[in-house]
Amino acid sequence: MPDSALDLCIALCRNARDLDGAAQLQALTELEALLRTEKDRLRMPAARAGETPPPATAPVPVPGETADDEPCIEMDLAGYVTTWNAGAEQxxxxxxxxxxxxxxxxxxxxxDNEIAELFLEHGTSLxxxxxxxxxxxxxxxxxALSMRHxxxxxxxxxxxxxxxxxxxxSPEDKLRLHARIIEDSDQGILITDAMERIVSVNTAFTRITGYSAAEAIGKTPDLLRSGRHNADFRAEVRAAMLGSGPWQGEIFGKRKNGEIFPQSVSISVVRDEGGNITHAFSIFSDISIFKEAEARIQRMANYDSLTGLPNRTLLNQLVAQALTAARRSNxxxxxxxxxxxxxTSVYDTLGYEAGDELLRQISRRFRSAxxxxxxxxxxDGGKFAVALLDIQKREHAGIVARKLRAALDAPFAIDSHEIRVNAHIGISVFPEDALDNGSLLRFADAAMTKARQTGDASYVFYSSEMNERAKEHLRIETELRRALGSGQMLLYYQPKVSLRSGRIVGAEALLRWRHPERGMVxxxxxxxxxxxxxxxxxxxGWVLEEACRQISEWKQRGFNAPPxxxxxxxxxxxxGLPERVQEVLERxxxxxxxxxxxxxxxxxxxGPEQVIPIMNELAAMGLALALDDFGTGYSSLAYLKKFPISTLKIDRSFVIGLPREENDCAIAQAIVTMGQQLRQEIVAEGVETQEQMRFLRNLGCDQLQGYLFSPPISNEAFEQMVRDGKRLSLA
Structure with a gap:
C-alpha cells in the first residue's frame, strides 16, 4: 500500500490510543473508510502486462464468521463463565x-489485568x-468481545x-481486518477531510441515515442537521471537528426521509506528523429505542397506567416546584x-373492567372542569388529588371544588348501567396551612375525612377560618342566583354634573341588592x-336591559333623561356583545x-386584536365608550390612541387627596391634560368636598360625580332631581 495511506492509518491508530477504553475500538474502526480504495486494489488481480500479482495470503478469520469449533466463552455480567464450548476446551x-x-x-x-478492567467496564472490544x-x-x-441482550x-x-x-x-492483513470490522460495524461512521467534506461512510451510516455513500460523499455533515440545536451547541461540535479535543454527547440528527432521531456521537480528529489536521471522524449510534424505553420507564414511574394521570410521585414533584415559586412571588x-x-362497590358488583372504565370516565370529567x-x-384507588398551583384568591379553591362535584352530577354509562358517584373533597391552601407538599397533602386528606364525617359538606377547608369564608362565599353565590329571579336586584343612579354649568348632564347606573333579610348588600x-x-x-345583561327599560319608561312619561x-x-x-346590545336597544x-x-x-x-374590532363596532352603532377607573391599572397613551374612547374617568383614589397630596394633584393634572390633548371628556369620580371640586374645575375637568352633589339614588329620586333642575354650586 502507498506510504501516505499507511502514515494516515498510523496517525489514526495513535489518536485512538489517546481515547478512553470505550472509544478505542471505535477509533480503530475508522480505518475502513480510508482504506476502502486500498482494500479493493489488494483484492483485484493484476491485469496489466508487466505487473506482478500480489502474493496470496490466507484469509483472516473475522469474528462472527468462524467455524463451529471456534473457541467461544459466555459469561454473566459479573464475569463468571456460564458456557464453555468444545473449541474452548481444545x-x-x-x-x-x-x-x-x-x-x-x-x-x-x-x-494482563488491565484488559479485564477494559472488558468489564465497556463490554465490547476487539x-x-x-x-x-x-x-x-x-x-x-x-x-472479540460483545454484549448479550x-x-x-x-x-x-x-x-x-x-x-x-x-x-x-502482517500490516496488510491487519488493515484488511480493520477495514472489514469498520464496514461490518453496527455504528455509523463518517470521515471528513480538512475542508469538512465527507470523504467516506460505512454501511451502517446508510442504514441509519438513509443516505447512500454516493449521496453523502462530497457534502458536509450539515446533511444530517436537524435544526433542533442552537448556535452555541453547533459551535461546540464544530470546534471538536476542528481539533479542539475529542467530544462525546447526544445530538438530534435528521434522516433522508426527514425523520428526526436521537444519536450518541463521538467526534475526534486525525493529525499528520506535523500536527496538522487531515481528517475528522464521527462515530454515532441511533439511540431512538433507548430513548423510547427511557420515556416508557419515566412514564411508568410518574403516571398512573389506568387513567394516564400523574401519580403521587409526579404530584409531589410539581407541588414542590410550585411551593418554591410561591415563596419567591407570594x-x-x-x-x-x-x-x-x-x-369499591362498583368493582364488587360489576367487576374490575367496569370499575376501571368508571375511573377513566371520572378522570376525563375532572380534567375538563x-x-x-x-x-x-x-x-390511590378511588382517590384523586388536584393542585391549583396559582390562584388569585384562596376562595377560588372552593369554586373549583364545586365544579368538580358538579362534574359528577350526570350518571356514568357503564355496560348498559347508569352509575351515580358522589365525592367528598378536602382542601389545604398554601402558604397559610403549610409550605411543604407532604404537610399540604396530609392536611387536605384530614379535611376530606372531616367532610365525609360531616355528611352534608361537599368540601371542607383544613383551616376553620378558610372553611367559614368558603361557606360565606357559597352562601352569597346561592342567594345571588335566587336574587336575580326574585326581583331583589335594582338600579340606583348617581348624577354626573357639568363643572361649567353645574347642571346634571348624565348618570351612572349602579347595581344594588336589596336582600329580604339583610337589607342592602x-x-x-x-x-x-x-x-x-x-x-x-x-x-x-340584566343591568343593560333594566337601564334601557327605565329610559323607555321615562320617555313614555315625557321625561327626556340624560345619557x-x-x-x-x-x-x-x-x-356577540354588539348584537346583544343592539337587540336590547331595539326592544x-x-x-x-x-x-x-x-x-x-x-x-x-x-390584546388590541381582540378588543378593537368589538369597540369599533359599538362606536359605529353610535354608543359612547368611557374608560372607568383610569390610572389604576394599565393606562398608557398607546391605549388612548388605539381605542375609540370618548370619556376618561379619574378614579376616586386620585381624587381623595386633592388638593393637598402632591402626587394626587400631579396625576389628576396629567390625566386632564392627556384627555384635553386627545379631545376626550374628563369625569372625576368620588368628589366629596368643595376644595376638590374647585381644584378639578381649575384643571379643566369637564364633569364630576360624587357625594358633593348626590349619592346614588333611586330612579324616582333621580327623575325628580332632573325635573327640578337641581344644580351644583360652583362658587
Whole structure:
C-alpha cells in the first residue's frame, strides 16, 4: 500500500490510543473508510502486462464468521463463565466442568489485568491479548468481545470469541481486518477531510441515515442537521471537528426521509506528523429505542397506567416546584384530595373492567372542569388529588371544588348501567396551612375525612377560618342566583354634573341588592363573587336591559333623561356583545345616544386584536365608550390612541387627596391634560368636598360625580332631581 495511506492509518491508530477504553475500538474502526480504495486494489488481480500479482495470503478469520469449533466463552455480567464450548476446551485444556462457574480471570496472564478492567467496564472490544492455558503456557489470542441482550434489549451477559495467533498478522492483513470490522460495524461512521467534506461512510451510516455513500460523499455533515440545536451547541461540535479535543454527547440528527432521531456521537480528529489536521471522524449510534424505553420507564414511574394521570410521585414533584415559586412571588395555591363514595362497590358488583372504565370516565370529567395549568392526579384507588398551583384568591379553591362535584352530577354509562358517584373533597391552601407538599397533602386528606364525617359538606377547608369564608362565599353565590329571579336586584343612579354649568348632564347606573333579610348588600361583597362564578354575565345583561327599560319608561312619561352609563364586565366583552346590545336597544326603542358603556382598564390588556374590532363596532352603532377607573391599572397613551374612547374617568383614589397630596394633584393634572390633548371628556369620580371640586374645575375637568352633589339614588329620586333642575354650586 502507498506510504501516505499507511502514515494516515498510523496517525489514526495513535489518536485512538489517546481515547478512553470505550472509544478505542471505535477509533480503530475508522480505518475502513480510508482504506476502502486500498482494500479493493489488494483484492483485484493484476491485469496489466508487466505487473506482478500480489502474493496470496490466507484469509483472516473475522469474528462472527468462524467455524463451529471456534473457541467461544459466555459469561454473566459479573464475569463468571456460564458456557464453555468444545473449541474452548481444545484451546485452553480445561473441560467444561472445570471452567463453568469460574471467573474469567483464571485464564488471564499475570500482567494482563488491565484488559479485564477494559472488558468489564465497556463490554465490547476487539484486541490481541495474552492468555494462559491449563498447562501454564502463555499465548497470544485474537479476542472479540460483545454484549448479550435479553428480549427487552437489556444486557444480560458477555460473549468472548477467540483464536490463537500462531503468527502475528502482517500490516496488510491487519488493515484488511480493520477495514472489514469498520464496514461490518453496527455504528455509523463518517470521515471528513480538512475542508469538512465527507470523504467516506460505512454501511451502517446508510442504514441509519438513509443516505447512500454516493449521496453523502462530497457534502458536509450539515446533511444530517436537524435544526433542533442552537448556535452555541453547533459551535461546540464544530470546534471538536476542528481539533479542539475529542467530544462525546447526544445530538438530534435528521434522516433522508426527514425523520428526526436521537444519536450518541463521538467526534475526534486525525493529525499528520506535523500536527496538522487531515481528517475528522464521527462515530454515532441511533439511540431512538433507548430513548423510547427511557420515556416508557419515566412514564411508568410518574403516571398512573389506568387513567394516564400523574401519580403521587409526579404530584409531589410539581407541588414542590410550585411551593418554591410561591415563596419567591407570594402566590397562593391549593391542594385538594377527592375521595369517591362507595366506589369499591362498583368493582364488587360489576367487576374490575367496569370499575376501571368508571375511573377513566371520572378522570376525563375532572380534567375538563380544570384549567390547563391545574394538575389532576390519581393517588390511590378511588382517590384523586388536584393542585391549583396559582390562584388569585384562596376562595377560588372552593369554586373549583364545586365544579368538580358538579362534574359528577350526570350518571356514568357503564355496560348498559347508569352509575351515580358522589365525592367528598378536602382542601389545604398554601402558604397559610403549610409550605411543604407532604404537610399540604396530609392536611387536605384530614379535611376530606372531616367532610365525609360531616355528611352534608361537599368540601371542607383544613383551616376553620378558610372553611367559614368558603361557606360565606357559597352562601352569597346561592342567594345571588335566587336574587336575580326574585326581583331583589335594582338600579340606583348617581348624577354626573357639568363643572361649567353645574347642571346634571348624565348618570351612572349602579347595581344594588336589596336582600329580604339583610337589607342592602354592599356591591363590594357580591360583585367579586359574581365575577368569579360567571354570574356576572347574567347580571350584566340584566343591568343593560333594566337601564334601557327605565329610559323607555321615562320617555313614555315625557321625561327626556340624560345619557345613562352602564358598566360592562370584561367577561361580557366578546364578539356577540354588539348584537346583544343592539337587540336590547331595539326592544325598548332606545337610541344609542341615550346609553354610555363604561369599561375598565383590565379589559384593554386582553390584546388590541381582540378588543378593537368589538369597540369599533359599538362606536359605529353610535354608543359612547368611557374608560372607568383610569390610572389604576394599565393606562398608557398607546391605549388612548388605539381605542375609540370618548370619556376618561379619574378614579376616586386620585381624587381623595386633592388638593393637598402632591402626587394626587400631579396625576389628576396629567390625566386632564392627556384627555384635553386627545379631545376626550374628563369625569372625576368620588368628589366629596368643595376644595376638590374647585381644584378639578381649575384643571379643566369637564364633569364630576360624587357625594358633593348626590349619592346614588333611586330612579324616582333621580327623575325628580332632573325635573327640578337641581344644580351644583360652583362658587
Amino acid at each position: 484451546l485452553f485444556g480445561y473441560t467444561r466442568e472445570e471452567a463453568v462457574g469460574q471467573h474469567v480471570l483464571f485464564l488471564y496472564a499475570d500482567d 484486541m490481541e491479548v495474552r492468555r494462559r492455558k491449563k498447562s501454564g503456557e502463555i499465548f497470544w489470542a485474537s479476542l 435479553d428480549d427487552a434489549g437489556n444486557p444480560e451477559g458477555m460473549v468472548a470469541k477467540m483464536s490463537e495467533i500462531k503468527e502475528r498478522l 402566590r397562593h395555591g391549593a391542594l385538594m384530595v377527592i375521595d369517591l363514595d362507595r366506589f 380544570l384549567r390547563d395549568e391545574d394538575v389532576l392526579a390519581r393517588i 354592599p356591591p363590594g361583597l357580591f360583585i367579586p363573587v359574581a365575577e368569579e362564578t360567571g354570574l356576572i354575565l347574567e347580571i350584566g 345613562i352609563a352602564v358598566n360592562l364586565s370584561s367577561r361580557q366583552f366578546d364578539r 325598548y326603542d332606545v337610541t344609542p345616544d341615550r346609553i354610555k358603556l363604561e369599561i375598565t382598564e383590565t379589559l384593554l390588556v386582553r
